[in-house]
Amino acid sequence: MGERKLFAHELEARLDELLLLSLRQRSAAEPAALLEALPRELQERVLHWAGVAAQTSDDLGWLIASRAAEQAASLGAQLDDWARAGLDAYDRSGLAATRRALNDFAAAHRAGAFESQEGVAFGAIEGRLSRFLHALEGRPLKLVAGPRAWTDSETLWLPERLDAAPDAAGNRRLYKAIAALLWAQTRFGSFNIDPEPELAQWPAPEAALRWFALFEAMRLEACLGRDLPGLAADIAGLRGPWPAALAATAAALARPQASVADSLACLAELRIVGAGETPNFPHVGALDPLAARRVRAVRIARDTATLRQALNVLRAVDPSAGGQDHPDYPPLAAQGQTQHVDPQAEFLALPLPAREAARSLQQDLGEIPPEVLQAAGPGAWSPVDGVDSSATVTVTTQPDAFYDEWDYRRAAWRHGWCHLYEMKAPVGDHAWVDEVRSRHAHLIRSIRRRFEALRGEDKPQRRQFDGEEIDLDAQVEARADRKSGTEPSPRLFIHRRRIERSLAVMFMVDMSGSTKGWVNDAERESLVLLCEAIEALGDSYAIYGFSGWTRTHCDIYPVKRFADRYDAATRSRIAGIEARDYTRMGVAVRHLSGLLARQNTRHKLLVTLSDGRPDDYGDEYRGRYGIEDTRRALLEARERGIRSYCVTIDRHGADYLPQLYGPAHYAVIDDAKKLPQKIAEIYRKLTG
Amino acid sequence: MNPARNSAPRALATPLVHLDSEPYYHATGDELEVFAAAAKSGLPVMLKGPTGCGKTRFVEHMAWRLQRPLVTVACHDDLTTADLVGRYLIVGDETVWMDGPLTAAVRAGAICYLDEIVEARKDTTVVIHPLTDSRRALPVEKRGEYIEAPPDFMLVISYNPGYQSVLKEMKPSTRQRFVALDFDYPDAATEARIVAHEGGVDDDTAQKLVKLGHLTRKLKGAGLDEGAGTRLLVHAAQLIASGMSPAIACTAAIARPLADETDTRDALDDLIRAVF
Numbered sequence: 001m002g003e004r005k006l007f008a009h010e011l012e013a014r015l016d017e018l019l020l021l022s023l024r025q026r027s028a029a030e031p032a033a034l035l036e037a038l039p040r041e042l043q044e045r046v047l048h049w050a051g052v053a054a055q056t057s058d059d060l061g062w063l064i065a066s067r068a069a070e071q072a073a074s075l076g077a078q079l080d081d082w083a084r085a086g087l088d089a090y091d092r093s094g095l096a097a098t099r100r101a102l103n104d105f106a107a108a109h110r111a112g113a114f115e116s117q118e119g120v121a122f123g124a125i126e127g128r129l130s131r132f133l134h135a136l137e138g139r140p141l142k143l144v145a146g147p148r149a150w151t152d153s154e155t156l157w158l159p160e161r162l163d164a165a166p167d168a169a170g171n172r173r174l175y176k177a178i179a180a181l182l183w184a185q186t187r188f189g190s191f192n193i194d195p196e197p198e199l200a201q202w203p204a205p206e207a208a209l210r211w212f213a214l215f216e217a218m219r220l221e222a223c224l225g226r227d228l229p230g231l232a233a234d235i236a237g238l239r240g241p242w243p244a245a246l247a248a249t250a251a252a253l254a255r256p257q258a259s260v261a262d263s264l265a266c267l268a269e270l271r272i273v274g275a276g277e278t279p280n281f282p283h284v285g286a287l288d289p290l291a292a293r294r295v296r297a298v299r300i301a302r303d304t305a306t307l308r309q310a311l312n313v314l315r316a317v318d319p320s321a322g323g324q325d326h327p328d329y330p331p332l333a334a335q336g337q338t339q340h341v342d343p344q345a346e347f348l349a350l351p352l353p354a355r356e357a358a359r360s361l362q363q364d365l366g367e368i369p370p371e372v373l374q375a376a377g378p379g380a381w382s383p384v385d386g387v388d389s390s391a392t393v394t395v396t397t398q399p400d401a402f403y404d405e406w407d408y409r410r411a412a413w414r415h416g417w418c419h420l421y422e423m424k425a426p427v428g429d430h431a432w433v434d435e436v437r438s439r440h441a442h443l444i445r446s447i448r449r450r451f452e453a454l455r456g457e458d459k460p461q462r463r464q465f466d467g468e469e470i471d472l473d474a475q476v477e478a479r480a481d482r483k484s485g486t487e488p489s490p491r492l493f494i495h496r497r498r499i500e501r502s503l504a505v506m507f508m509v510d511m512s513g514s515t516k517g518w519v520n521d522a523e524r525e526s527l528v529l530l531c532e533a534i535e536a537l538g539d540s541y542a543i544y545g546f547s548g549w550t551r552t553h554c555d556i557y558p559v560k561r562f563a564d565r566y567d568a569a570t571r572s573r574i575a576g577i578e579a580r581d582y583t584r585m586g587v588a589v590r591h592l593s594g595l596l597a598r599q600n601t602r603h604k605l606l607v608t609l610s611d612g613r614p615d616d617y618g619d620e621y622r623g624r625y626g627i628e629d630t631r632r633a634l635l636e637a638r639e640r641g642i643r644s645y646c647v648t649i650d651r652h653g654a655d656y657l658p659q660l661y662g663p664a665h666y667a668v669i670d671d672a673k674k675l676p677q678k679i680a681e682i683y684r685k686l687t688g
Numbered sequence: 689m690n691p692a693r694n695s696a697p698r699a700l701a702t703p704l705v706h707l708d709s710e711p712y713y714h715a716t717g718d719e720l721e722v723f724a725a726a727a728k729s730g731l732p733v734m735l736k737g738p739t740g741c742g743k744t745r746f747v748e749h750m751a752w753r754l755q756r757p758l759v760t761v762a763c764h765d766d767l768t769t770a771d772l773v774g775r776y777l778i779v780g781d782e783t784v785w786m787d788g789p790l791t792a793a794v795r796a797g798a799i800c801y802l803d804e805i806v807e808a809r810k811d812t813t814v815v816i817h818p819l820t821d822s823r824r825a826l827p828v829e830k831r832g833e834y835i836e837a838p839p840d841f842m843l844v845i846s847y848n849p850g851y852q853s854v855l856k857e858m859k860p861s862t863r864q865r866f867v868a869l870d871f872d873y874p875d876a877a878t879e880a881r882i883v884a885h886e887g888g889v890d891d892d893t894a895q896k897l898v899k900l901g902h903l904t905r906k907l908k909g910a911g912l913d914e915g916a917g918t919r920l921l922v923h924a925a926q927l928i929a930s931g932m933s934p935a936i937a938c939t940a941a942i943a944r945p946l947a948d949e950t951d952t953r954d955a956l957d958d959l960i961r962a963v964f
Contacts, residue, residue, distance in 0.1 A: 128951045131951055131955035134907060138906040227899065228899075228962040229964070230963055231961070234961065468768055469775070492778055
């Protein structure tokens with residue numbers, strides 16, 4: 001950017017305007033003075049992020065602005081990632097967490113992790129890594145970005161960014177190596193031993209832990225290498241040869257029979273010989289046996305309970321399965337024979353969660369302890385899980401689903417941002433529907449007639465190259481042609497093509513406050529006519545209303561689910577559609593397109609009936625933010641094979657609708673009263 | 689399936705495949721016995737299992753074993769009744785009846801194998817019903833003919849229950865006519881033997897390929913619709929046997945056919961790199 005730098009007073013004015021500081025009796029003088037020294041491009045980035053943050057909260061804006069002023073110079077090109085990390089932390093846990101996240105990020109940056117442009121950010125590799133680990137583990141593992149790399153045996157924390165290798169490919173390999181070694185800690189039993197007695201004998205337990213982690217990394221690398229030699233070779237390439245002093249230890253720990261006890265023995269030996277400076281290997285993550293063992297103990301208890309319960313149920317049903325002498329259920333096998341229990345065979349009969357638990361136990365403990373396989377006495381198979389029963393109590397306040405929302409200013413997702421509730425649709429006056437039907441009786445009749453003509457049926461296509469039957473007319477002509485010396489047409493067949501209307505339609509009805517009055521009436525009348533029309537066609541369709549009040553109250557009202565029939569109850573719910581709150585559209589599109597995607601039809605169509613642009617309480621969702629989020633949600637729907645169409649009565653719709661739905665996929669009705677008359681025709685054109 | 693209209697009708701006849709040499713098949717359970725018993729009793733057989741686990745090869749093997757000709761039809765969503773049963777063609781000034789593959793198989797007492805039957809149109813699958821119950825006959829309406837199947841005729845269908853789509857499920861009225869055999873990927877040792885034999889690679893390479901196959905199968909539902917079948921592993925092995933490096937061969941024969949999406953593709957590349 002060739003423009004001149006902004007001076008302090010200009011920066012102060014811009015910040016003041018963005019953050020409304022004068023109202024809050026804060027002064028931007030100090031940050032402005034710090035920012036003055038920066039190049040214009042960086043100044044603009046800081047202002048941009050301050051503005052983005054201020055749209056979420058003024059305090060957040062101030063925090064970002066003041067910290068950015070202090071740290072922008074050192075962060076340089078990392079400023080964007082730094083700010084995104086802060087905003088993400090705010091979404092998750094508030095202002096204090098933001099402060100921490102910003103500090104952590106800056107500290108890591110200062111620590112020299114971000115020297116080159118070749119670094120790789122966690123976000124850029126998360127998807128790839130999580131699939132890689134999923135394939136290794138056989139189930140999804142939770143990956144989280146954190147200040148240091150470690151695992152508690154359930155979640156893997158990985159650095160926000162890696163920059164230790166000279167190029168991006170190397171940094172990606174480094175991520176893979178760190179993650180694989182952390183996964184191996186759980187897989188190959190690093191937590192099977194309690195290292196506390198040994199660690200306690202060290203003057204500096206942290207140093208001991210780092211040595212322990214290093215020894216384990218040597219052992220685990222070899223463990224990985226036995227199954228995945230390429231991965232081990234990658235790791236070896238990243239670390240280079242072990243220093244001479246460590247080479248013998250590494251070789252000893254690489255033996256197939258080495259276990260975590262050997263690593264601990266090495267640690268004890270080292271304590272006696274005396275440890276020097278801990279060598280630093282970037283591919284070795286931290287080891288936190290205490291935290292991991294805690295998590296592991298909880299998991300083992302849970303898995304044991306699950307497995308034992310399932311086994312008890314199984315044995316109660318089929319006493320021969322267990323082979324245990326159970327007073328209530330004597331074994332059916334021939335007397336005097338000792339039954340051989342084959343746990344593997346028995347596990348195959350278990351329900352999936354119990355099988356998973358068994359697998360997980362096997363992984364944690366090396367084998368299923370015999371006491372788990374013992375029947376736990378009569379009555380133990382009654383469901384006693386107290387945790388579950390308490391969970392159902394709170395269910396009414398739990399959202400039915402969480403959805404991510406797209407923030408275009410950050411160019412990033414806000415994870416789990418929208419809380420979606422599926423509400424019970426209110427019931428309206430059935431008489432109203434009857435009145436509409438009798439008022440529009442003529443229209444309904446003509447719509448039905450026209451639509452019945454569209455019904456799927458066999459259509460014979462004449463004069464085809466190929467087909468099931470001979471087209472006699474074509475054959476006669478061809479014969480005449482041949483007699484007269486003209487070249488006959490080779491199209492002599494009739495092909496019956498079944499025109500299948502394999503179509504599912506989701507109507508997404510705007511129930512925002514602005515529809516109150518005649519817009520709402522028009523929507524309801526349109527739905528009645530539409531239902532009549534679609535019933536004649538036999539398409540599969542559903543109607544859902546949506547409304548909401550901020551991101552934590554996004555409500556969906558099922559008026560007619562796909563499985564519901566167009567009966568009196570459905571009609572009453574159509575009558576009950578009423579104007580409520582706001583239009584947070586993205587989350588509704590995501591939820592409803594998810595429901596639609598489950599329909600097994602060839603074509604899927606999402607039709608929005610709306611009176612305006614996406615909007616929600618507060619300024620945040622209004623304007624471009626809401627439009628960008630909705631656009632994103634519609635794009636996701638398209639990727640799932642769903643076509644979208646919008647019918648709106650917003651006369652300004654032409655400004656933003658092409659951007660959302662594409663140029664030909666919306667209709668603006670200038671007069672709400674005409675909506676019922678036009679809607680059926682729109683639907684016919686759309687699906688004909 | 690799409691006969692060229694200008695050639696003589698003789699050339700259009702459905703090819704009945706007579707297998708002279710034994711198609712390689714490694715049994716993993718009692719499928720050989722069950723199939724043979726069903727063949728003896730004149731019962732139709734349904735093979736269920738994921739893509740590329742050896743269903744088609746099994747049928748070929750059984751056709752060879754039972755010494756019966758084989759007719760294979762790959763079903764698709766535009767497969768009509770006429771495509772199976774037959775149609776009239778025009779040759780010169782005459783109409784000539786042309787048996788479809790199903791009719792040809794019935795007349796010849798062959799094994800008719802309808803591969804991926806769920807892909808065919810629902811109304812098409814109904815024509816096989818009379819062949820699958822005690823009638824064992826095929827009515828050919830256009831000719832007013834009722835062909836009773838000879839004892840050697842056998843109907844075999846296959847389908848892949850792994851598809852998510854409910855559309856691709858078979859109607860109970862159809863499925864309840866069949867003796868069903870469940871197919872799955874063989875266990876690792878067996879699969880490695882198959883890959884080594886079919887792909888012409890050494891045991892170590894075959895084991896690595898199988899390891900890779902297992903890793904990809906764990907990604908089912910997490911980026912992949914289905915993991916790599918034995919067929920894909922054999923393809924990769926064949927590329928390796930022809931002198932390609934394992935990494936390039938696996939990328940071309942396994943990773944690329946399985947995934948388009950970047951993250952999954954990259955993860956598959958990582959897995960290939962990890963195994964070799």
